[in-house]
Amino acid sequence: MKVRYMLSVGLMLTLATVDLARAQDSTVSLQRPVRTVIKLAPLALVDQDATLQAGLEYRTGQRTSVQAEFGYGWKGLSLLEADLEDFEKAEVWRVRSEVRFYTNRYRTNRRKGIAVKSSFPLGNYWAIDGLAKQINITKKDFEYQSIYSSTAPKFIGLMSISRYVLGTHIKIGRQFAFYDPHRRTFSRTLFDIYLGAGIRWAINDVRRNSPTSMGMDCGCGPGRSFDDTDGQWTPSLTAGLKVGFGL
Numbered sequence: 001m002k003v004r005y006m007l008s009v010g011l012m013l014t015l016a017t018v019d020l021a022r023a024q025d026s027t028v029s030l031q032r033p034v035r036t037v038i039k040l041a042p043l044a045l046v047d048q049d050a051t052l053q054a055g056l057e058y059r060t061g062q063r064t065s066v067q068a069e070f071g072y073g074w075k076g077l078s079l080l081e082a083d084l085e086d087f088e089k090a091e092v093w094r095v096r097s098e099v100r101f102y103t104n105r106y107r108t109n110r111r112k113g114i115a116v117k118s119s120f121p122l123g124n125y126w127a128i129d130g131l132a133k134q135i136n137i138t139k140k141d142f143e144y145q146s147i148y149s150s151t152a153p154k155f156i157g158l159m160s161i162s163r164y165v166l167g168t169h170i171k172i173g174r175q176f177a178f179y180d181p182h183r184r185t186f187s188r189t190l191f192d193i194y195l196g197a198g199i200r201w202a203i204n205d206v207r208r209n210s211p212t213s214m215g216m217d218c219g220c221g222p223g224r225s226f227d228d229t230d231g232q233w234t235p236s237l238t239a240g241l242k243v244g245f246g247l
Contacts, residue, residue, distance in 0.1 A: 035058060035059045035120060036056065036057070036058050036059075036120075036246070036247045037056070037057040037058075037120055037121075037190060037244040037245065037246050037247070038054070038055075038056055038244060038245050038247065039054065039055040039056070039057060039067075039069075039190075039192065039242040039243065039244040039245075040053070040054055040055075040242065040243050040244075041053040041054070041055065041069065041071070041240060041241075041242050042241065042242075042243065043240045043241050044071055044073075044240075045077065045078065045079050046078065046079050046080050047078065047080075048078060048080065048082045048083065048084070049073060049078075049082070049084070049092045049094070049133065049135060050073045050077040050078035050079065050080075050082065050092070051071030051072055051073035051077070051092050051094050052071060052072060052073065052077070053069055053070070053071030053094065054069065054070065054071070055067055055068060055069035055070070055096075055242065056068055056069075057100075057121065057244065059120060059121050063101060063102040063103075063121075064099070064100065064101055064102070065099075065100045065102070065121045066097070066098070066099055066100070067097065067098050067100060067127075068095075068096070068097045069094075069095070069096040069097070070094070070095055071092070071093070071094040071095075072091070072092065072093055072094075073091065073092035073094075074090065074091050074092070075087065075089060075090040075091070084135075084137065086139070087137045087138060087139045088137075088138045088139055088140065088158065089136075089137065089138040090135065090136070090137045090138075091135070091136050091137075092133065092134075092135050093133065093134045093135075093136075094131070094132070094133045095131070095132045095133075096129055096130070096131045096132075097129065097130055098127045098128060098129035098130070098171070099127060099128055099129075100121065100125045100126075100127040101125060101126055101127065102121055102122075102123050102124065102125045103123065103124045103125060103126070104123060104124065120190075120246045121175060122175055122176060122177060122190075123174065123175065123176075124172075124173075124174050125172070125173055125174070125175065126170070126171065126172050126173075127170070127171045127172075127173070127194070127196075128168070128169075128170055128171075129168065129169050129171060129196070129198075129238075130166075130167070130168050131165070131166065131167040131168065131169070131200065132164075132165070132166055133163075133164075133165040133167075134162060134163070134164055134165070135162070135163040135165075136160070136161075136162050137160075137161050137162075137163075137226060138158050138159070138160055138161075139158070139159050139161065139226075140157075140158060140159070141157050141158060141159035159206065159207065160206075160207045161204055161205065161206050161207070161226050161227075162204070162205045163202060163203070163204050163205075163226060164202065164203055164204075164205070165200055165201070165202045166200065166201050166202075167198060167199060167200030167201070167236050168198045168199065168200075169196040169197060169198030169236060169238050170196055170197065170198060171194045171195065171196030171238065172194065172195065172196065173192060173193055173194025173195070174192075174193055174194075175190055175191070175192045175193075175244075176190065176191055177189065177190050177191075177246075188245055188246040189243070189244070189245055190243070190244040190245070190246060191241065191242070191243060191244075192241065192242040192243075192244060193240075193241050194238075194239065194240060195237075195238065195239040195240075196237070196238045196239070197235070197236070197237055197238075198235075198236045198238070199233060199234070199235055199236055200233075200234055200235075200236040201231060201232065201233050201234075202231070202232045202234070203229070203230070203231045203232070204225075204226055204227070204228060204229055205229075206226075206227065206229055
């Protein structure tokens with residue numbers, strides 16, 4: 001009897017300890033493992049070189065991930081007034097990749113100590129990215145006549161220009177999801193907010209019908225020209241919002 005009594009008491013104490021530990025553990029776990037997040041970049045539509053842009057983030061470690069994005073745009077896509085509207089034709093290709101380092105465990109309520117144990121990346125992060133962009137435009141080409149013969153420029157055909165851009169940034173950001181306190185789960189819809197600074201290099205490849213012809217208007221955006229054939233180094237800022245869905 002004493003042995004049975006001692007075993008019963010020991011079992012009850014063990015169960016009580018487990019229940020207490022569960023009550024004190026505020027870590028929330030997702031039920032299904034998620035390592036991949038598909039993302040859309042709605043703010044890419046208000047860029048002067050607007051693109052339809054999508055990306056994929058893949059978790060590579062407990063606090064690291066890699067992300068790749070691809071975008072394509074055309075004349076008239078931008079929701080803002082852009083200099084690409086000045087040309088006969090225009091298209092934009094954009095590729096961006098980055099490595100992310102998440103700084104700590106994501107917390108929904110620091111006062112209550114609620115933490116998330118998820119298989120997809122959440123929380124504050126910093127990242128290093130690389131950017132490649134190509135803009136192809138077609139514009140009218142003019143040749144200026146002698147002032148004695150005519151004061152009007154002479155249209156001689158179409159000019160093709162490709163602008164190549166390479167850049168890199170250091171970014172900080174936060175990726176978060178909404179928490180359902182009743183189900184004790186997080187939505188698979190994510191929001192990614194970030195900003196960063198870096199440098200970029202750009203050069204124009206101008207293909208004219210005549211080596212002596214001149215472009216009548218440069219088609220200049222903020223801090224750029226499509227007629228300059230020299231390489232240009234400029235500082236670069238980046239900021240954005242992405243909406244993702246964990247698979």
